[in-house]
Amino acid sequence: MTKSYYAGMDVDAPCGRCKEETRHRILSITDGVPEKLICTSCSSVHKFRPEKPAKAESVARSPRLATAAAPKAASSPNRFQELMIAERAGTIATPYSPATKWEEGMWMDHPNFGLGKVQRKAGRKAEVIFREGIKTLISA
16 A cells, blocks of 8 residues: 655654654655655754565566666656645635734745645744745744
8 A cells, every 4th residue: 555645744754863763744745755854853854764665585686677677757846736735625825925824724825935834833933834845934
Protein backbone atom coordinates (compact mmCIF):
# COMPACT_ATOMS: atom_id res chain seq x y z
CA MET A 1 0.00 0.00 0.00
CA THR A 2 1.42 3.38 -1.01
CA LYS A 3 1.40 6.21 1.49
CA SER A 4 0.09 9.54 0.25
CA TYR A 5 1.74 12.73 1.48
CA TYR A 6 0.92 16.42 1.21
CA ALA A 7 2.76 19.61 2.16
CA GLY A 8 2.02 20.62 5.73
CA MET A 9 1.33 17.02 6.80
CA ASP A 10 2.88 15.85 10.09
CA VAL A 11 4.98 12.68 9.99
CA ASP A 12 7.26 10.85 12.41
CA ALA A 13 10.83 10.73 11.11
CA PRO A 14 14.37 10.47 12.48
CA CYS A 15 15.98 13.82 13.30
CA GLY A 16 19.76 14.19 13.03
CA ARG A 17 19.91 17.05 15.51
CA CYS A 18 17.53 15.52 18.12
CA LYS A 19 19.12 12.06 17.61
CA GLU A 20 15.71 10.36 17.82
CA GLU A 21 12.47 9.93 15.91
CA THR A 22 10.37 13.08 16.32
CA ARG A 23 7.34 14.77 14.75
CA HIS A 24 8.16 16.61 11.51
CA ARG A 25 6.14 18.76 9.09
CA ILE A 26 6.52 18.23 5.34
CA LEU A 27 7.80 21.36 3.57
CA SER A 28 8.07 20.13 -0.02
CA ILE A 29 7.07 17.11 -2.07
CA THR A 30 8.50 15.72 -5.31
CA ASP A 31 6.63 13.03 -7.24
CA GLY A 32 4.39 12.32 -4.24
CA VAL A 33 7.35 11.71 -1.89
CA PRO A 34 8.39 14.22 0.80
CA GLU A 35 11.61 16.02 -0.06
CA LYS A 36 12.22 18.41 2.85
CA LEU A 37 10.99 18.22 6.43
CA ILE A 38 11.15 20.56 9.41
CA CYS A 39 11.45 19.13 12.91
CA THR A 40 8.75 20.49 15.22
CA SER A 41 11.06 20.01 18.23
CA CYS A 42 14.29 21.71 17.13
CA SER A 43 13.16 23.46 13.88
CA SER A 44 15.96 21.91 11.81
CA VAL A 45 15.26 21.40 8.11
CA HIS A 46 16.53 18.25 6.43
CA LYS A 47 15.84 15.70 3.71
CA PHE A 48 13.18 13.03 4.12
CA ARG A 49 14.60 9.59 4.85
CA PRO A 50 12.08 6.89 3.91
CA GLU A 51 11.80 3.71 5.93
CA LYS A 52 14.30 1.15 4.77
CA PRO A 53 12.57 -1.86 3.18
CA ALA A 54 12.95 -5.23 4.84
CA LYS A 55 16.00 -7.08 3.55
CA ALA A 56 15.11 -9.38 0.72
CA GLU A 57 17.29 -11.65 -1.33
CA SER A 58 19.92 -9.55 -2.99
CA VAL A 59 19.69 -9.82 -6.74
CA ALA A 60 22.83 -9.14 -8.71
CA ARG A 61 22.14 -6.48 -11.32
CA SER A 62 24.12 -6.33 -14.48
CA PRO A 63 25.58 -2.94 -15.44
CA ARG A 64 23.70 -3.17 -18.73
CA LEU A 65 20.33 -3.26 -16.90
CA ALA A 66 21.25 -0.24 -14.81
CA THR A 67 21.89 1.92 -17.87
CA ALA A 68 18.75 0.68 -19.62
CA ALA A 69 16.48 1.88 -16.81
CA ALA A 70 14.07 4.64 -17.75
CA PRO A 71 15.02 8.14 -16.60
CA LYS A 72 13.12 9.55 -13.63
CA ALA A 73 10.16 11.64 -14.69
CA ALA A 74 10.47 15.35 -13.96
CA SER A 75 8.17 16.54 -11.22
CA SER A 76 5.33 18.79 -12.21
CA PRO A 77 5.98 22.37 -11.09
CA ASN A 78 2.30 22.65 -10.21
CA ARG A 79 2.05 19.44 -8.17
CA PHE A 80 2.19 21.39 -4.88
CA GLN A 81 -0.64 23.62 -6.04
CA GLU A 82 -2.69 20.58 -7.12
CA LEU A 83 -2.27 18.94 -3.71
CA MET A 84 -3.10 22.14 -1.84
CA ILE A 85 -6.19 22.74 -3.99
CA ALA A 86 -7.34 19.15 -3.44
CA GLU A 87 -6.84 19.51 0.34
CA ARG A 88 -8.76 22.75 0.64
CA ALA A 89 -11.78 21.07 -1.01
CA GLY A 90 -13.66 24.12 -2.25
CA THR A 91 -12.54 26.58 0.42
CA ILE A 92 -11.86 30.00 -1.08
CA ALA A 93 -8.34 31.37 -0.61
CA THR A 94 -8.40 34.95 0.72
CA PRO A 95 -5.99 37.42 -0.94
CA TYR A 96 -3.15 38.25 1.47
CA SER A 97 -3.31 41.53 3.37
CA PRO A 98 -1.42 42.40 6.59
CA ALA A 99 -4.67 43.96 7.83
CA THR A 100 -6.44 40.56 7.76
CA LYS A 101 -6.58 38.58 11.00
CA TRP A 102 -5.16 35.22 9.91
CA GLU A 103 -6.02 32.10 11.94
CA GLU A 104 -4.69 28.53 11.77
CA GLY A 105 -6.11 26.55 8.87
CA MET A 106 -7.04 29.60 6.76
CA TRP A 107 -6.06 29.63 3.08
CA MET A 108 -4.41 32.64 1.48
CA ASP A 109 -3.44 33.69 -2.00
CA HIS A 110 -0.18 35.65 -1.72
CA PRO A 111 0.91 37.82 -4.69
CA ASN A 112 4.52 36.53 -4.56
CA PHE A 113 4.32 33.07 -2.96
CA GLY A 114 0.98 31.86 -4.35
CA LEU A 115 -1.41 29.53 -2.55
CA GLY A 116 -0.64 28.90 1.12
CA LYS A 117 -2.16 27.59 4.35
CA VAL A 118 -1.69 29.17 7.78
CA GLN A 119 0.06 26.60 9.98
CA ARG A 120 0.52 28.55 13.21
CA LYS A 121 -0.46 31.94 14.63
CA ALA A 122 1.80 33.66 17.17
CA GLY A 123 0.75 37.17 18.16
CA ARG A 124 0.83 39.40 15.07
CA LYS A 125 2.71 36.80 13.02
CA ALA A 126 1.40 33.85 11.04
CA GLU A 127 3.51 30.96 9.75
CA VAL A 128 2.22 29.99 6.31
CA ILE A 129 3.30 27.01 4.22
CA PHE A 130 3.84 27.76 0.54
CA ARG A 131 5.45 25.79 -2.26
CA GLU A 132 8.83 27.38 -1.42
CA GLY A 133 8.48 26.46 2.26
CA ILE A 134 7.25 28.12 5.44
CA LYS A 135 7.12 31.91 5.50
CA THR A 136 6.33 34.17 8.46
CA LEU A 137 3.88 36.93 7.55
CA ILE A 138 2.24 39.82 9.40
CA SER A 139 -1.32 39.35 10.63
CA ALA A 140 -3.74 41.81 12.25
